[in-house]
Amino acid sequence: MTTRLTDSPEDAAAYIRRGQTVAFPTETVYGLGADAFDPHAVQQIFAAKGRPSDNPLIVHIADRAQVDDLAASVPDAARVLMDRFFPGPLTLILPRHPDVPSVVTAGLDTVGVRMPDHPAAQRFLAACGTPVAAPSANRSGRPSPTTWQAVRDDLGGRIPCILRGGRTRAGLESTVVDCTTAPPAVLRPGAITLDALRAVVPSVQGPATGDDDDRARSPGTKHRHYAPSARVCLVDTPADAVPGAAHAYIGLEAPPERNAFGRVRVCPSVEAYAHALFHVFRASEAAGCTTIYCQRVPDTGLGEALMDRLRRAASATV
Ligand code: AMP
Ligand code: MG
Numbered sequence: 001m002t003t004r005l006t007d008s009p010e011d012a013a014a015y016i017r018r019g020q021t022v023a024f025p026t027e028t029v030y031g032l033g034a035d036a037f038d039p040h041a042v043q044q045i046f047a048a049k050g051r052p053s054d055n056p057l058i059v060h061i062a063d064r065a066q067v068d069d070l071a072a073s074v075p076d077a078a079r080v081l082m083d084r085f086f087p088g089p090l091t092l093i094l095p096r097h098p099d100v101p102s103v104v105t106a107g108l109d110t111v112g113v114r115m116p117d118h119p120a121a122q123r124f125l126a127a128c129g130t131p132v133a134a135p136s137a138n139r140s141g142r143p144s145p146t147t148w149q150a151v152r153d154d155l156g157g158r159i160p161c162i163l164r165g166g167r168t169r170a171g172l173e174s175t176v177v178d179c180t181t182a183p184p185a186v187l188r189p190g191a192i193t194l195d196a197l198r199a200v201v202p203s204v205q206g207p208a209t210g211d212d213d214d215r216a217r218s219p220g221t222k223h224r225h226y227a228p229s230a231r232v233c234l235v236d237t238p239a240d241a242v243p244g245a246a247h248a249y250i251g252l253e254a255p256p257e258r259n260a261f262g263r264v265r266v267c268p269s270v271e272a273y274a275h276a277l278f279h280v281f282r283a284s285e286a287a288g289c290t291t292i293y294c295q296r297v298p299d300t301g302l303g304e305a306l307m308d309r310l311r312r313a314a315s316a317t318v
Contacts, residue, residue, distance in 0.1 A: 001157055001158065001159070001160060002157070002160075003152065003155070003156045003157060003158075003159055003160065003161065003162060004160060004161045004162070005148070005152075005161075005162050005164055006161060006162070006163055006164065007163070007164050008163075009024075009120050009121075009123035009124035009127055009163060010123070010124075010127045011161075012024060012124055012127075012161055012163035013124055013125075013127030013128045013129075015160055015161045016033060016034065016035055016041075016128040016130070016132060017035070017128065017129065017130075019034075019035065019038050019040060019041045020034070020041065020044070020160050020161070021033065021034045021041065021044050021045055021048060021159050021160065021161075022034075022124075022159070022160070022161045022162070022163060023137040023145075023148070023151045023155065023159060023161070023162040023163065024120070024121055024124050024134070024137075024162075024163040024165075025118055025120055025121060025148070025163065025164075025165030025166070025168060026060075026116040026118045026121045026168065027088070027089055027116055027117055027118040027121070027168060027169045027170055027191075028089045028116075028144075028168060028169075028170045028171075028172065028173050028174050028190070028191055029136050029137075029144035029145055029146055029168050029170075029171070029172070029173055029278070030136065030137040030144075030145040030146070030147075030148065030150070030151045030165075030168065031060065031121075031132075031134030031135065031136060031137055032045050032048065032049060032134055032135060032136070032137035032151075032155065032159065033045075033060065033128075033132040033133065033134035034132065034133055034134070035128070035130045035131075035132065035133075036057075036059045036070070036100065036101070036104055036130065036131040036132060036133040037099065037100070037101065037130060037131070038101075039101040039103045039104075042057065042101060042103045042104055042133050043103060045057065045133065045134070045135065046103075048155055048158045048159050049135065049137075049138070049139055049140045049155075050139055050140045050141075051135060051140045052140065053103075053106060054106050054107075055106060055135070056104065056105045056106040056108055056111075056112060057104050057105075057106075057112070057133040057134065057135050058091050058112040058113070058114050058133070058134060058135065058174070058176075059100070059104065059111060059112060059113050059114070059131045059132065059133050059134075060114055060115070060116060060121070060125055060131065060132045060133075060134050061113060061114070061115050061125065061131050061132075062115070062122055062125035062126040062128075063115075063126070064082065064086065064115070066131050067082070067094070067113060068097075069097060069099065069131065070094070070096075070097050070100055070111050070113055070131055071094035071095055071096070071097055071111060071113065072094075072095040072096060072097050072098070073094075073095050074094060075094070075179045075180070075182075075184075077179050077182075077183070077184045077201050077203075077204075078092050078094060078179035078184075080200055080201055081177065081179070081184075081197070081200065081201060082115075083200075084200045085192060085196075086115040087115040087116055087117035087122070088115070088116075088117050088191075088192065089114075089116075089117075089170055089173075089174040089175065089190060089191035089192055090114065090174055090175050090177065090190075090191075090192045090197075091112045091113065091114040091174045091175065091176045091177070091190075092112070092113050092114070092177055092179050093110050093111070093112050093176065093177065093178040093179055093180055093187065094110060094111055094112075094113055094179055094180065095109065095110060095111075095180055096108065096109050096110050096111040097111070104133045110178075110180050112176060113131075114174055118165070118168075118169070120163065120165045121165075124163055136173060137151045137154070137155060137159075138150070138151075138154045138155075139154045139155065141227060142154055142226075142227065142228070143226050143227070143228055143277075143278040143281045143282060143313070144172075144173060144226065144278050145278070145282075146167055146168045146171050146275075146278050146279050147166075147167055147168075147279065148162050148163075148164040148165065150278075150279075150282055153282070167275075167279070169275070170191040170274065170275065171274050171275035171276065171277060171278060171279070172190055172191055172274045172277070172278075172302075172305050172306065172309060173188070173190050173191070174188075174190045174191060174192070175188065175189060175190030175191060175192040175193075175197070175305070176188040176190065177197065177204065182203075183201075183203035183204060183205055184201060184203070184204050184205070185204070185205040185206075185207075185208075186204065186205065186206055186207045187207065187208075188207065188308070189207050189304040189305040189308050190305045191274075191302070191305065193301050193302055193304070193305075194206050194304065195301065206304075207304070207308070226278070226281075226309050226312050226313040227312070227313045227315070228281040228282060228284065228285040228292065228313070229285050230248070230281075230284055230285050230289050230290055230291060230292050231290065231291045231292070231315050232281070232291075232292050232294060232310070232313045232314045232315055233291055233292065233293050233294070233314065233315070234293075234294050234295075234296055234310055234311070234314045235251075235293050235294070235295055235296065236295070236296055237253070237295070238251055238253045238254060238255035238256065238295060239255070239256055240293075241255045241261075241293035241295075242291075242293070243255070243257045243260035243261055244260065244261065244262070244291070245260075245261075245262050246262055246288060246289050246290045246291070247261050247262055247289060247290070247291045247292075247293065248261060248262055248263040248264070248265075248280065248284035248287070248289040248291070248292040248293065249261050249263070249264045249265070249292070249293045249294075249295075250264075250265040250266075250267065250273065250276065250277065250280045250292065250293070250294050250295070251265075251266065251267070251273070251293075251294065251295025252266070252267055252268075252269075252270070252273060252295055252297060253266065253295065254266045255293075262284070262287060262288075262289050263280070263283065263284050263287055263289060265280050270297050270301065270302050270303050270306060271302060273297065273306060274302055274305065274306045277294075277306065277309060277310075278309075280292070281313070294310050294313075294314070296310070
C-alpha cells in the first residue's frame with residue numbers, strides 16, 4: 001500500500017468516509033483514526049498498529065452533540081469536566097451507547113470520548129461527519145508520534161493516508177478520567193494535571209499505583225509502552241548518566257562532560273521535557289544511540305504524566 005501525504009483535512013476525511021484509516025495531528029500526539037461506527041474500518045487500526053484487541057480506543061469528536069451518539073448517559077461530573085476542558089487534551093470514560101461497536105471498546109461497557117482543540121484535527125473531524133476512533137499512530141509499544149515523519153517511519157506502507165501538521169503541542173497523551181464511578185478517577189495521567197481537574201471537580205481521585213485490579217480498568221496501562229529500541233535508563237541526577245558517544249541524555253539539568261554524549265537535551269521546564277520526550281527517543285534511536293538516560297522529575301503537576309511515561313519506557317534504573 002502506498003501512503004499518501006496530504007495537508008488538506010478535507011482530503012484526509014474522504015478516506016474516513018470511504019471506510020479507511022487516516023493518521024492526523026492533535027494537540028497531544030498524532031492519532032490513527034477510523035469511523036467509530038464502522039467495525040471493519042476500526043479493525044484496520046488494530047491491524048496496522050499491531051495493537052492487542054483488548055486495548056480500547058478513544059473516540060474523537062468535533063461537536064459536543066456527538067457525545068449523545070456515543071454515551072448511554074452523561075454523569076454530572078462529566079458535564080462539568082466537558083464544560084471546562086472540551087475541546088482539549090482530556091478523555092472521559094462514559095457508559096457506552098449500545099450502537100458503539102464492541103471492537104472500539106474492546107468489549108467494555110464504557111467508551112472513551114475526547115474533543116481535540118488542534119485546528120487541523122477539528123477541521124478533519126468536522127469533515128468526517130462521524131466520530132473517529134483513534135489511538136496513537138505508532139506501532140504498538142513504540143513511543144507515540146509527535147511529528148508526521150514519526151508516523152511515516154512506523155506506519156508508512158501500512159496505512160493509506162497521513163494528514164500532515166507540525167510538531168504536536170503537548171507531546172504527551174491525553175489525561176483519561178473514568179466518570180462511570182463516583183468519585184471520578186484518573187486512569188492515565190496526561191496533559192491535564194490532577195490539580196486542574198480538582199479545581200472543577202474536587203473529588204477526582206488520582207491514578208492507581210500499580211495495583212492490578214485498578215489497572216485492569218484501563219486495559220492500555222497494563223501493556224509495555226512508549227519504548228524506543230534503545231535502552232531507557234532513569235537517573236536521579238545528571239552525574240549518574242554514563243558519558244559515551246552512543247549514549248543520549250534528556251533532563252532538566254545538564255550532565256557533566258556534556259560533550260562526551262552523542263546527544264543531550266536540557267529542558268528549561270517540565271512542560272518542555274514532556275514536549276520533547278518522544279521526539280528525543282526517536283531522534284536518539286535514529287542517531288544510533290544504544291542507551292538514553294532520562295533524569296527523573298518530581299511526581300507532581302505535569303511531572304506525574306511525564307514520570308508515568310518514563311517508568312513505562314524504562315528498562316533500567318540507576
Ligand atoms: P492511546 O490512544 O493509544 O493513547 O490509548 C488509549 C488509552 O485510553 C489506553 O490506555 C486505553 O486503555 C484507554 N481507554 C480507552 N477507552 C477506554 C475505556 N472505555 N475504559 C478504560 N480505558 C480506556
Ligand atoms: Mg498509544
